[in-house]
Amino acid sequence: MSNIKTIVISGPSGAGKSTLLHLLMKDYPTSFAFSVSHTTRKPRPGEVDGKDYHFVTHKEFEEMIQKKKFLENAMFSGNYYGTSKAAVEEIQKTGRICILDVEINGVKSIKTTGLNAKYIFVQPPSIEALEKRLRDRKTETEESLQKRLDTANEALDYSKQPSVYDHIIVNDKCDEAYQKLKEVVQEDIEKLK
Numbered sequence: 001m002s003n004i005k006t007i008v009i010s011g012p013s014g015a016g017k018s019t020l021l022h023l024l025m026k027d028y029p030t031s032f033a034f035s036v037s038h039t040t041r042k043p044r045p046g047e048v049d050g051k052d053y054h055f056v057t058h059k060e061f062e063e064m065i066q067k068k069k070f071l072e073n074a075m076f077s078g079n080y081y082g083t084s085k086a087a088v089e090e091i092q093k094t095g096r097i098c099i100l101d102v103e104i105n106g107v108k109s110i111k112t113t114g115l116n117a118k119y120i121f122v123q124p125p126s127i128e129a130l131e132k133r134l135r136d137r138k139t140e141t142e143e144s145l146q147k148r149l150d151t152a153n154e155a156l157d158y159s160k161q162p163s164v165y166d167h168i169i170v171n172d173k174c175d176e177a178y179q180k181l182k183e184v185v186q187e188d189i190e191k192l193k
């Protein structure tokens with residue numbers, strides 16, 4: 001097992017995971033990387049196999065599930081998506097810290113694999129604040145917004161269970177949350193040197 005920890009980051013949609021990770025990647029461009037996921041969806045124009053995704057057939061994906069090749073996988077709109085153990089190892093081989101941005105089922109699944117990981121939960125200051133961010137982001141319909149808020153409540157309940165997450169970062173003021181994230185991953189960055 002690699003002594004480089006994988007960073008597993010989770011939190012409700014709209015909590016600010018992408019925002020915080022974007023800042024981290026900008027400050028440490030050579031320390032972190034995202035793994036390449038597998039999917040059964042068809043490539044979109046310009047997407048490159050092995051770079052954007054590993055594009056596979058349903059049969060291939062299901063064989064990989066059987067052979068326990070995935071750390072986590074899920075189905076969205078009729079297509080499988082998953083993170084393979086090999087994809088994380090590929091990142092580790094390059095001497096970088098792999099970041100996995102996953103929802104709670106992903107966290108639950110990864111926890112069963114014994115992956116050497118640090119689990120971070122990004123928490124919105126309140127459900128009301130989360131709703132406002134999602135509305136302001138203007139990416140959701142009323143239906144998808146309600147669904148995200150329901151899922152958010154489940155994720156918040158799960159995060160309160162003991163020993164699920166190593167660190168909970170409340171993303172109220174973005175710069176403060178980012179400082180906290182940097183503190184939390186500092187020891188992992190140090191190990192790369």
Ligand SMILES: Nc1ncnc2c1ncn2[C@@H]1O[C@H](COP(=O)(O)OP(=O)(O)OP(=O)(O)O)[C@@H](O)[C@H]1O
Nearest residue numbers: 012013014015016017018019133137171172173174
């Ligand atoms: N601390 C903050 N204060 C106010 N707005 C914020 C803060 N952090 C992020 N936002 C805004 O909230 C919205 C949601 O953030 P972001 O897209 O990073 O969330 P996410 O957790 O990655 O969501 P998803 O899982 O849906 O991708 C964005 O419009 C972002 O600019």
